[in-house]
Amino acid sequence: SAQKAALSKLSPEMVSASTLAGDPITARLTAAPGNGASIGGLKVMTDNGWFAARPSGTEDAYKIYCESFLGEEHRKQIEKEALEIVSEVLKNA
Known part of the structure; x- marks a missing residue:
């Protein structure tokens, strides 16, 4: 799908x-720091x-x-902002 292609x-x-749930973003990764292997999506820390967004292996979704x-409240805020960040990235991909 177009979404999976964009995520990859x-x-x-x-x-x-520049922030996530009120905290400065310290890392944006698409590859593992140790060996440089693709993580198959995006991780923001x-x-x-942190959050990670990856395409589903079985559905046309991420x-x-x-x-x-x-x-828990902070986790909900991370999740809400993660959805916004990923939507924005996919829109501009």
Whole structure:
């Protein structure tokens, strides 16, 4: 699908946001830091949490995984902003 193709071609520079859930973004990754292998999507990190967006292997959709180191309300905010960031990136891809 077009969405899967766009997700597979993401680059860290395509993320224009500078904060996530109120925290400065510290990393935007499409490859593993250790060996440079593709992670098959995009990971955005802050000191207090992260999200990753990847195409689904079985559906014409993408999945967002996220974690907060501060608690459930903060995780919900990460998830909400992750959806906005990914939608924006896909729109501009």
